Amino acid sequence: MSNGDINDKKSTGTARRKNRLVSLALFILRRISKKVEQLEDGSPEKEEYARLSSSFGNFSEDPGILKDTITRQQNSIQQMFELHLLNDGIRSEDEWDDYFKTLNLPKYEYFMTAVSVIDVRYNSHIQTAIDEDAISLQLIEDMPEELKGLLWMPPVYNSCTIFSLIGDNDEEALLKKVESYYEGMQKYCSEKTGLYIIMGVSGIHSEHKKIRLAYRESAMAMMYNENVRQDYHEIEQQVIENGVDTSNSLRFYVDKMFWDGQTHPDGYDPHYENDLYQALKEADKQKAYKCTDRFAEFLLTKKTTDEALYYILRYVDKVVMSAVESDIRLEEIFPSGMRFHYRELISELEPRRIRVYIKQFFIDPLIKCVNERMEDRSHQIIKMIDDLIDETHGNILLSECADRLGLKQNYIWKVLKKERGKGFTEYAEKRKIDEAKRLLLEKQLSVQDIAATLGYANAQNFIRFFSKATGLTPGKYRKLN
Numbered sequence: 024m025s026n027g028d029i030n031d032k033k034s035t036g037t038a039r040r041k042n043r044l045v046s047l048a049l050f051i052l053r054r055i056s057k058k059v060e061q062l063e064d065g066s067p068e069k070e071e072y073a074r075l076s077s078s079f080g081n082f083s084e085d086p087g088i089l090k091d092t093i094t095r096q097q098n099s100i101q102q103m104f105e106l107h108l109l110n111d112g113i114r115s116e117d118e119w120d121d122y123f124k125t126l127n128l129p130k131y132e133y134f135m136t137a138v139s140v141i142d143v144r145y146n147s148h149i150q151t152a153i154d155e156d157a158i159s160l161q162l163i164e165d166m167p168e169e170l171k172g173l174l175w176m177p178p179v180y181n182s183c184t185i186f187s188l189i190g191d192n193d194e195e196a197l198l199k200k201v202e203s204y205y206e207g208m209q210k211y212c213s214e215k216t217g218l219y220i221i222m223g224v225s226g227i228h229s230e231h232k233k234i235r236l237a238y239r240e241s242a243m244a245m246m247y248n249e250n251v252r253q254d255y256h257e258i259e260q261q262v263i264e265n266g267v268d269t270s271n272s273l274r275f276y277v278d279k280m281f282w283d284g285q286t287h288p289d290g291y292d293p294h295y296e297n298d299l300y301q302a303l304k305e306a307d308k309q310k311a312y313k314c315t316d317r318f319a320e321f322l323l324t325k326k327t328t329d330e331a332l333y334y335i336l337r338y339v340d341k342v343v344m345s346a347v348e349s350d351i352r353l354e355e356i357f358p359s360g361m362r363f364h365y366r367e368l369i370s371e372l373e374p375r376r377i378r379v380y381i382k383q384f385f386i387d388p389l390i391k392c393v394n395e396r397m398e399d400r401s402h403q404i405i406k407m408i409d410d411l412i413d414e415t416h417g418n419i420l421l422s423e424c425a426d427r428l429g430l431k432q433n434y435i436w437k438v439l440k441k442e443r444g445k446g447f448t449e450y451a452e453k454r455k456i457d458e459a460k461r462l463l464l465e466k467q468l469s470v471q472d473i474a475a476t477l478g479y480a481n482a483q484n485f486i487r488f489f490s491k492a493t494g495l496t497p498g499k500y501r502k503l504n
């Protein structure tokens with residue numbers, strides 16, 4: 024191969040990578056723009072999405088603008104890609120590989136997620152959540168390069184937190200990166216703003232599709248604090264005497280934090296949360312309510328608020344887990360952010376009020392989303408079944424339909440029974456009869472031609488089928504209509 028051929032090949036490869044990058048950016052931006060429409064005007068999340076989008080000019084009218092600025096805006100594209108991972112996930116390894124090649128990102132065997140928030144316990148001058156949001160966004164904007172260098176992708180603002188993704192090919196090295204990032208963030212935040220942070224860190228994961236699950240773990244770790252009910256005046260006095268204590272500000276998610284054994288020494292029955300999980304999976308609100316009532320009665324037996332908090336976090340974690348597994352974005356359930364609702368729970372800790380709060384702000388919105396998804400999914404499946412039956416003129420078995428659509432036979436049968444009140448065979452025959460009627464009335468075709476069109480070996484078989492279903496021969500049906 025000549026040098027010219029090699030250069031041409033390199034040039035072609037570079038062009039392809041650029042085109043993939045443009046396509047990827049456009050795809051993510053369009054997905055982001057749809058999400059922005061659902062956010063409340065003036066919310067920090069909406070401002071963050073708008074900031075990222077504005078980096079690319081008017082991409083909807085002139086993709087060339089995007090291509091011209093693509094190299095300069097690599098950081099913003101990676102931020103948008105990270106939000107895409109967090110909100111929608113990656114469905115396959117091939118898709119993951121394609122994105123990473125396009126964005127020139129390293130591939131790591133292991134990763135952890137971290138979420139950071141301002142530690143408001145020591146900062147009484149922060150008057151509103153808006154102040155906290157503004158500080159967080161500024162911390163992301165001005166973050167030193169040495170801190171960014173510890174991350175897999177740039178940090179982003181998500182659900183009222185600074186979200187960070189950290190990766191490495193060695194688990195021990197990954198943990199050291201996380202600790203270095205925490206120490207650097209604490210120092211950076213303190214020097215820049217005089218404030219401190221709390222950071223929650225997920226467990227170690229190796230499956231890329233579990234990034235959203237890791238995010239949930241890091242959020243749960245951040246919320247879990249055995250001293251959460253400590254009086255603020257007591258904290259203030261400790262700060263005056265000893266300075267700020269950040270020893271409990273780095274919190275790792277550990278499975279033991281949320282007991283998963285069959286029994287517990289204090290008599291806790293894991294069926295509370297297991298029954299809730301099953302009820303949510305079935306979108307059975309009444310069953311979920313009954314589980315929560317029983318759980319609230321159990322909380323009345325707890326002697327300390329720390330004990331109660333331990334079980335409350337376990338219980339609502341099942342709601343969040345159910346949402347993640349149902350492919351529902353947490354922003355749909357927690358429009359004000361997870362942190363807001365967890366703080367409310369922590370501040371209540373009175374079993375009767377906890378019961379009402381969990382029902383209203385955790386169970387109700389999740390079941391609403393699940394029902395909407397199920398309805399939308401059912402309509403999509405019915406449309407696919409209809410198209411397949413029409414394509415084959417009704418000459419298709421349930422097993423063949425399931426194979427073609429990549430669904431289970433039982434699931435197709437249940438959807439048809441729920442939405443149309445018929446099993447698959449009956450439903451396919453009805454559509455076949457409807458098609459036969461249409462051909463008889465709208466087309467100048469002979470009965471024999473219609474029989475051939477619908478896949479019958481001869482006209483007599485078609486006439487018997489039609490007569491049995493309608494009580495009329497094809498000829499009489501045509502004359503009467």
